[in-house]
Amino acid sequence: MSELVAAEDVLLFVNAAVTATGQREFRSSAAEQRLSLAFLHEYVRVNYRPLYASCLALDINDHNAVLVAEHLLRTPGEAGDGEGRLIAARLARTAPQRVYRLFRTLRGAGVNNRRTRAIVREWLAARPDPALDAVKYRAGVKDALRHAHLPAADAETGDFLFAPGRRTRYENRTLEAYRRAHYDENALYALPFTVAEGFAAKHGVERKVFLERIAPRMTRLERLRSERAAGRPAGASGLAVMPLTRLALYVLGLPFAERAARRAELTEALRAAARRAAGPYAGSWGRVAAVLDDSFSSSGSAVKRRRPLAVALGGHFLLEALAAPGSYTGLWTSGGTDPLLVRPYGPTPLGMRILDALDTGPERLVVVSDGWDNAPPGLAGEVLRVWRTRLDPERRTAVVHVNPVYDAGVFDVRRLGPSVPAVGIRDAEDLPALVEIARFAEGRTGLTELRSYLDRRVADFLAEHAREKAEREKKAKAAGEGAGT
Incomplete structure (x- = not known):
């Protein structure tokens, strides 16, 4: 029982770290989100520190990855083996502005131990263009160099940062x-x-x-934003390289008339992005049914505008790509049948849509919703309880609930019921990996199995980081030799 409780605690943190960003949600304020996250980080770090560090190898969002790194670096006396390598590997994949903000936070907190200085030194040394960073993130670069007692990349950059009038x-x-x-x-x-x-x-x-x-x-994103602000449609080349969830957000931001006029172009772009996200899993999930939430609460908040609906729209096309050809059924809570014209509107009749989905006899049922089943309240959980205990005790149909909204009040994503595993999701393209984690959320596996899974993810993550680092060093060496000749 203690192992099951520990596994549930860690999974609860993973759900939060994947979903929550400390920003306002539809039903909770930014302050409530930050307070809830602060408690979770402290609780899991103190009680399950090795597993807390291992979460850096999972698909948690950058906001929480930086918080994990900060908490680990603030408490060097409790550090375990391999933490430094994990932090360095994760920061190498994190947006530079977030990393510079972390270094500034550490400086303000007086965290300047040897491990922190080594991580700052390694990260700065790996930056591809120190001069560009000095121009774009000037204050952050100066703080990082001062805090770690490091020289600038070269004399010119040093003068630019610390003696701008010298040259x-x-x-x-x-x-x-x-x-x-x-x-x-x-x-x-x-x-x-x-x-x-x-x-x-x-x-x-x-x-x-x-x-x-x-x-x-x-950048591609800057170009798309400027085109949208100027009222110009994004070109096909821009749509072709956008990640699935970002593309779904772009589509949902278009007027209905423009979506209808560009139906073929936008649909093909969404399907192409979904195929890229599905990767080797494409067509391997058999018969799939999805219940997709487009109720009013999927409008999100002022700072996460239409984010839940974008996850549902991206999930629709991704699940279509994951299912066997011709074996996918997508059902929207509004009853709509045109995914390109969805909008956040109306109540959330999850129970009725789940009944319709189960009627199709799927091998997998995926529910993408914030979990606020309210038409009538509680029907979805009761339907799934009866289905699991009476109609499908052999678990022929795998059921998983993916939730794009963190509920600060319960320190987790809102669940449909105890019989349904629920995982948090931020980007639709993470869905295949999160469904794998969902099996731990069913309450039938303990800490040993979860620890083995995390160890495997950490090993793969560090190996991939080592390959990327070796490739960068090889390219830098080749570029240096070319410049020398």
Whole structure:
């Protein structure tokens, strides 16, 4: 029993770490979210520290990955073997602005032990363009170098950061462009988009002219955002490379008329993204039925606008790709049949839709919902309880509930009932991996099995990080040799 309780505690934390971002949700404020997460992190770190560190190898979101790293680095006296390697590997995959924010937080807390300095040193050394970081994340780079007592990548970058008036010219093109952009409008187009925006405003450059000239320096996401803000449809090349959930968010942000007019293009883009996300699992799940929540609460919040609905829309196309050809049934709670025109509206009759889904005789039933079954309340849990205990005790149909909304009040995602495993989800493309974790949430496996699973994920994660690091070093060496010749 103690092992089952421990396994449930760790899985509860995993659900939170995958789903929660400390931001406002439909039914809870940002303060409630942050308070709930703070308690969970402290509780699991103190009681299950090795498993807490292992969660860095799972598909938890960047917000919680940084919090895990911070908690581990703040308590070096309790550190276990391999924690430093796990933290370094996860930070290598984390957005740089989040990592610089972590280093600043550690500096403010006075955390400056040897392990922390080594992690900062290794992470900075692996940055592909230190000069670009110095321009784009200037304050963060300065704080990290000061905190870890490190020199800058080179003399020019050091002068740019700590003695900007010392040089009248830089050999590095990015640093020189930044210097010249203060008085030369043309120089700003050699800078990153986010930096160039400020200089464009200073020089009074017309927005349309600025966007046209800065386009080659923009990332794909920046280009899509600017096209959307300007009222221009995204090009096919942009849609083709977008991740599934981000693409679903883009589609849901379009007016209904535009969605209908671009139906073939958008549907093909969503299906292509779903096939990429399915990978080797495509077509391997047999007969699949899905109950997808498009009730009013799927509108999310002001800071997570339509996020739950986007997960459901992405999940619809991903489950279609995972099912055997022609063996997928997707049922929306609203009763709608056109996934491209879904909108957050109405109550959540999960129980009725689950009955309809079970009538199709699926091998897998996946429910994508925030779990607030209210038409009538509690019907979904009762339907699944009777199905599991009376009609399908042999478990011929695998049932899993994936929930995109963290419930701060219960420190977990809201569940449909004790007979249904529930896992948190943030991005639809993580669904295959989360369904694998769901088997631990059924209450039939203990801590030993969960620890074995986490150990396997950690080993794979570290091996992949080592391969990526070796590849980066190989490319950097080749580039250095090419520059030398």
